[in-house]
Amino acid sequence: MVRDQIDRIGVVGAGTMGSGIAQVAATHGYDVVLRDIEQEFVENGFDTIDDSLGRLENRDALEEDPERIRDRIDGTTAIDELADCDLVVEAALEEMDVKREIFADLERACGEDVVLATNTSTLSITSIASDLERPERVIGLHFMNPVPIMEGVEVVVGEKTTDDVTKLAHEIAEDLEKTTWESDDKPGFVTNRILMPWINEGIRAYDEGVATKEDIDAGMELGTNVPMGPLTLADHIGLDICLHASETLHEELGDRYKPAYLLKRKVEAGDLGKKTGEGFYEYD
């Protein structure tokens, strides 16, 4: 039983994904420690959680008061406060050096039996764990955005990940009322290997004047029955995240994954999508 093994969940990174993962874990009764590098980022994470819990309460979608859920989450900037966690989910920047450093710190700070998960979109689980003394307890737990709403979680199994850790990863996700599927540790896993070329092709089609951005999105939504077209979805994910993911896939899998020129230009301009108020569309 997963509840016998996991009481306390650490989350590293209080951004879009980390705040969502902390919220969902607390909603399901787990004690959570949410860590970011600056107190301001921790506070931003709590603001996101408060907004999301407020919206869910208005829709009668919570079984408890938002305050009680919120009280299960402690915020911190100190990695040592994750020492008592049974599971830590890392959701920091999509950069290999950053993730390797975080995992080395977690291995030092946490107990021997901790399970260390990464929410990486594309980076290799095996590479993230390669400098660790115990890479067998590292796994990919790839939540989808927005975490409180999206049902799916991709479990990504590294070269050294044990069967017990893999089983636990499926069980914890299911305990959070998510449905899992499993991928080998191959670039982009199942989802981003297929999604990123689709997004980049949408951006290229827009840049080459095939249609307006609205018509590209409408064409894909109405024509293929997906909930969001590629430009809306890219804004929603974050253009920097899409670019990092595309660059990783390009490096690993070759030219068919080359990032669209306009994606690079938007990121260089600081227009990262919904989170900065402007991407392909403008947001309040």
Ligand SMILES: NC(=O)c1ccc[n+]([C@@H]2O[C@H](COP(=O)([O-])OP(=O)(O)OC[C@H]3O[C@@H](n4cnc5c(N)ncnc54)[C@H](O)[C@@H]3O)[C@@H](O)[C@H]2O)c1
């Ligand atoms: N955005 C998405 O749609 C999406 C979906 C699935 C997976 N992911 C993955 O989840 C991870 C996080 O993405 P995001 O969109 O939440 O990013 P984000 O930029 O919204 O948040 C990242 C947070 O990590 C913090 N951070 C950076 N270095 C840190 C460190 N050393 N310790 C603790 N915190 C640190 C940053 O301050 C920031 O608050 C990435 O690996 C990304 O690829 C993102």
